[in-house]
Amino acid sequence: MPRLLTIMLGAIALIVAIVGIRSLMPGGDDIRDVQADKIPTLDKALPDASQGRNGMPVVVIRSQAVERPLFLSVGGRTEARILDVKSQSAGTVTQAPVTEGMLVEKDALLCGLDVDGASAKVREAEAAMAGKRQAYDAAAKLVANGWATQGRLTSAKAALDGAQASLDVARSDLRKMQVRAPFRGVFEKRNADVGQFLNPGGSCGVVVQLDPIVFVAQATEKQAGQIIVDGNARVRLSDGAEVEGKVTYLARVADASTRQFRLEVSVPNPGNAITVGRTAEIKVETGRGYAHRVSPALLLPDDQGRIGVRFVDVGGVVSFVPADIIDETPDGIWVAGLPRNALLVAEGQDNVKAGLRVTPDVREIPGAVAP
Numbered sequence: 001m002p003r004l005l006t007i008m009l010g011a012i013a014l015i016v017a018i019v020g021i022r023s024l025m026p027g028g029d030d031i032r033d034v035q036a037d038k039i040p041t042l043d044k045a046l047p048d049a050s051q052g053r054n055g056m057p058v059v060v061i062r063s064q065a066v067e068r069p070l071f072l073s074v075g076g077r078t079e080a081r082i083l084d085v086k087s088q089s090a091g092t093v094t095q096a097p098v099t100e101g102m103l104v105e106k107d108a109l110l111c112g113l114d115v116d117g118a119s120a121k122v123r124e125a126e127a128a129m130a131g132k133r134q135a136y137d138a139a140a141k142l143v144a145n146g147w148a149t150q151g152r153l154t155s156a157k158a159a160l161d162g163a164q165a166s167l168d169v170a171r172s173d174l175r176k177m178q179v180r181a182p183f184r185g186v187f188e189k190r191n192a193d194v195g196q197f198l199n200p201g202g203s204c205g206v207v208v209q210l211d212p213i214v215f216v217a218q219a220t221e222k223q224a225g226q227i228i229v230d231g232n233a234r235v236r237l238s239d240g241a242e243v244e245g246k247v248t249y250l251a252r253v254a255d256a257s258t259r260q261f262r263l264e265v266s267v268p269n270p271g272n273a274i275t276v277g278r279t280a281e282i283k284v285e286t287g288r289g290y291a292h293r294v295s296p297a298l299l300l301p302d303d304q305g306r307i308g309v310r311f312v313d314v315g316g317v318v319s320f321v322p323a324d325i326i327d328e329t330p331d332g333i334w335v336a337g338l339p340r341n342a343l344l345v346a347e348g349q350d351n352v353k354a355g356l357r358v359t360p361d362v363r364e365i366p367g368a369v370a371p
Contacts (some may be wrong), residue, residue, distance in 0.1 A: 058358040060312050060343040065290035070326045070336065071234070071283040072226060074263065076217030080276045081183070081209035084191075085110055087198040088176040089118075096194050103272075104181045104207065111179040111192055111204035118174040125167035132156075132163040185209040186272065208276070213269040215245070217282050218260040224250060226286040233265045234283045237274070243267045247284060283327065291326055291334040297347040299323055299333070302354065309335060310345040310352060312360045318345065320354040 095112025098104055139156035142148035181187070191203040198204070215235055219227060231247045245267030254261050265282055267274070292309075299307050306322045313319040327334040338344075343360055345352050352358065 054357045056352075056356070056358055057361050058312065058318070058349060058352050059346040059363060060360045061346050061363050063292045063294070063338075063342050063344050065292050065338065065340045065342075067288055067290055068327075068334065069232075070286050070289045070291065072223050072286055072326070074217040074219055074223065074282050074284070076215045076235075076263070076265075076280055076282045078274060078276050078278045078280065079214050079216045081185070081214070082188075083182055083207050083209075085179055085182065085204050085207055087111065087113065087179050087192075087202045087204055088200060089113060089173065090199050091115075091177055091197070093192050093194050093196050093198060093204075096190065096192075098187045098190075100187060100190055100205075102187050104185065104187050106181055106184050108181045109178055110181055110187065110207075111198070113177040113179075113198060115174060115177045118170070118177050122167070122170040122174050125163070125170040129160075129163040129167045132160040136160045179204040181207055183207070183209050184211070210272040210274070210276070211269040212245070212266040213274045213276075214248075215265040215267060215280055215282055217263045217265075218255070218258060219250070219263045220260055221254070223284075224261040224263075227263065227284050228286070232285040234285075235265065235267055236281045236283070238279050243274070289326075289336060290340060291336045292338050292342060292344075293329075293332040294335055294344065295347065296333055298344055300350070309338065310354065311338060312343040312345065312358060313339075316357050316360060318352055318354050318356045318358060 091113030093111050094114050095109065097109055097112075104110070136153075136156040136159070139148060139153045143150060143153045185207045187205055188208045189206040191205050192198055215233075227247060227250050229247050229250050233245050233247055234242060235245060236242050245265045247263070248266040249262070249264035251262040263282075263284070265284070294309060298309055300310065301307055302320050302322075308320050308322040310318055310320050321337050323333075323335050324337040325333055326336050343362065346363065
């Protein structure tokens with residue numbers, strides 16, 4: 001019993017001591033509120049004030065899609081039709097009327113070979129032809145008057161036909177002695193000059209067709225399914241100049257190494273202003289559809305690095321759509337894939353992420369019009 005009493009008295013003395021010490025401290029019994037965000041913690045980062053939160057107000061722009069031509073864009077380069085024009089006969093070059101760099105018309109003489117022998121054969125065939133025609137005319141008169149049989153006329157006709165065939169061969173041989181331009185273009189390089197001997201298959205020179213000029217690109221399987229041969233195309237050159245043309249070729253077999261399809265766009269090139277080897281952006285029209293005109297500032301990357309547009313969807317939830325850019329104009333970028341009527345998240349609100357539920361603050365802008 002004395003032991004229990006001693007313990008109780010000790011506890012009472014301890015309580016009295018604690019109360020007395022607290023009464024001597026500034027502030028007395030007041031307990032201050034401590035802000036949670038001021039408490040240092042090592043196991044969890046504090047929320048960043050720059051991060052969006054559910055229910056936050058967000059400025060949005062009301063945008064309405066309009067119907068317009070749709071384009072797909074591919075990178076390409078210029079190519080030209082280049083032909084090494086060769087001789088079909090053997091002979092010494094006696095004429096070289098064009099020089100390198102000259103514009104030549106179709107059938108212009110590039111290399112003239114020694115035609116003395118060929119010309120003589122043509123004259124001989126022409127004389128034979130004239131004699132056979134006279135014989136045929138005489139036989140026809142005799143048969144008409146009953147002085148000769150039909151067989152004589154038939155023989156005369158066969159001889160005339162043979163003479164005509166010989167003349168055609170002689171003239172063909174003469175043409176082969178003259179190497180001519182196969183199309184309108186630039187005589188780029190001369191490979192045979194006056195005095196040189198050309199064998200059959202020997203090169204006279206190189207002709208390059210620059211008008212029309214051809215832009216070549218590689219299309220993916222998805223893009224190839226959208227391209228229409230003879231469809232319209234726009235080409236933007238590296239210096240910013242734009243030209244228009246037509247899709248003239250789309251491969252039906254993919255390249256074995258790249259699995260892509262060769263695409264060719266022909267563009268008029270009067271004066272040969274566009275040279276071979278220039279790079280360009282080719283925009284091929286794929287039809288018509290709906291698109292929104294947006295400022296480039298509205299295009300932002302998502303967490304996966306995809307460039308796209310944020311918009312407020314049903315229920316005030318922010319959504320993200322990868323940018324399907326179908327055209328670029330001085331007034332803005334045309335993007336497909338959004339709803340017809342969309343509330344686009346305005347620029348300068350980088351903390352607004354997809355998945356947040358927000359309160360939209362709608363701002364009206366002038367509607368886009370189709371070109």
